[in-house]
Amino acid sequence: xxxxxxxxxxxxxxxxxxxxxxxxxxxxxxxxxxxxxxxxxxxxxxxxxxxxxxxxxxxxxxxxxxxxxxxxxxxxxxxxxxxxxxxxxxxxxxxxxxxxxxxxxxxxxxxxxxxxxxxxxxxxxxxxxxxxxxxxxxxxxxxxxxxxxxxxxxxxxxxxxxxxxxxxxxxxxxxxxxxxxxxxxxxxxxxxxxxxxxxxxxxxxxxxxxxxxxxxxxxxxxxxxxxxxxxxxxxxxxxxxxxxxxxxxxxxxxxxxxxxxxxxxxxxxxxxxxxxxxxxxxxxxxxxxx
Numbered sequence: 001x002x003x004x005x006x007x008x009x010x011x012x013x014x015x016x017x018x019x020x021x022x023x024x025x026x027x028x029x030x031x032x033x034x035x036x037x038x039x040x041x042x043x044x045x046x047x048x049x050x051x052x053x054x055x056x057x058x059x060x061x062x063x064x065x066x067x068x069x070x071x072x073x074x075x076x077x078x079x080x081x082x083x084x085x086x087x088x089x090x091x092x093x094x095x096x097x098x099x100x101x102x103x104x105x106x107x108x109x110x111x112x113x114x115x116x117x118x119x120x121x122x123x124x125x126x127x128x129x130x131x132x133x134x135x136x137x138x139x140x141x142x143x144x145x146x147x148x149x150x151x152x153x154x155x156x157x158x159x160x161x162x163x164x165x166x167x168x169x170x171x172x173x174x175x176x177x178x179x180x181x182x183x184x185x186x187x188x189x190x191x192x193x194x195x196x197x198x199x200x201x202x203x204x205x206x207x208x209x210x211x212x213x214x215x216x217x218x219x220x221x222x223x224x225x226x227x228x229x230x231x232x233x234x235x236x237x238x239x240x241x242x243x244x245x246x247x248x249x250x251x252x253x254x255x256x257x258x259x260x261x262x263x264x265x266x267x268x269x270x271x272x273x274x275x276x277x278x279x280x281x282x283x284x285x286x287x288x289x290x
Contacts, residue, residue: 055126061126061127061128062125062126062127063127066127067114067127070114070127070130070132071111071114074107074110074111074130075107075111077103077104077106077107078104078107078108078111080100081100081101081103081104081107082100082104084097084100085097085098085100085101085104088100094154094158095154095158095240096150096151096154096155098150098154098238098239098240099147099150099151099154099239101238101239102146102147102150102235102238102239105179105183105231105235106143108183109183109231110130110131110132111130112183112186112187113129113130113131113190113199114129114130116187116190116191117129117190117197117199119191120190120191120193120194120195120197121190121193121194121195121197121198123195124195124198124199128199129199131199134199138251142244142247142248142251145243145244145247146235146236146239146241146244146248149239149241149243149244150239150240150241150244153240153241154240162240162242163240168240171237171240172237172238172240174234174237175233175234175235175236175237175238175239176234176238177234178230178231178233178234178237179231179234179235179238181227181230181231181234182226182227182228182229182230182231182232182234183227183231184227185216185220185223185224185226185227185230186223186224186226186227186228186231187227188215188216188223189216189217189220189223189224189227190224192212192215192216192217193212193217195208195209196208196209196210196211196212197224201259201262201263201266202266203266205270209270211267211270211271211274211275211278213278213282217282218282219282220282220283220284220285221278221279221282221283221284222256222260222284222286225256225259225260225284225286226284226285226286228252229252229253229256229286232248232252233245233248233249233252236248253286253287253288253289256284256286256289257286257288257289260284260289264279
């Protein structure tokens, strides 16, 4: 039995064929309406339209599905870790609240890396902006060892005080302050720099790339590096990790001192005497990195 023509299923190729400015006569018969609708879905998208949407499809650098999945997982991790840390801290005498605190700090850090990029440097926002696989596998190994040290230390020697002179609680509070300040400084730096901020060292000066020297950049020459350096050390102070604290300090100092030296070679090439004068006036506030 013949019926009205079936509509073709939706596909990404048909996305740009929709003419939202087109109107239909509401008094036209059903067959005419279906015919017009079928025509909308039947024409092929021009190559330029398909190219424009390609980066946002699954398994692509700006995949919306990938971004949504990572944001969802980080949100779950942040909520679960925060709940676990508060539950252990408020209802037991166990020091193991420090471990979910670390996971919560990591989850918030990685989410804010993407969010600040997406909000204030939108063209650069992509899956890699979460920094989840940055410096892989060294980054994962460092955090994995920190987790192992915290877990083993507080399970095997729960009543051992590693801090001298009973300064354990003071060091924990200082670590918490460093985590908060470090995260805040890094996020504010990314927001203030806007499109002039990039997670990767830039080898060519792009249009619109300006030297930012006001706001937080008037106090810190590389505030995003300052923020991460002290944030990372703060997490280890809260966790009570002696070995990881030393390891983080050494590795991060070597990394940032080398990166700053390398990056500033290009900044001097981009901005000349303007950057040389700025570098002379404003320090990094990272130990032994002028």
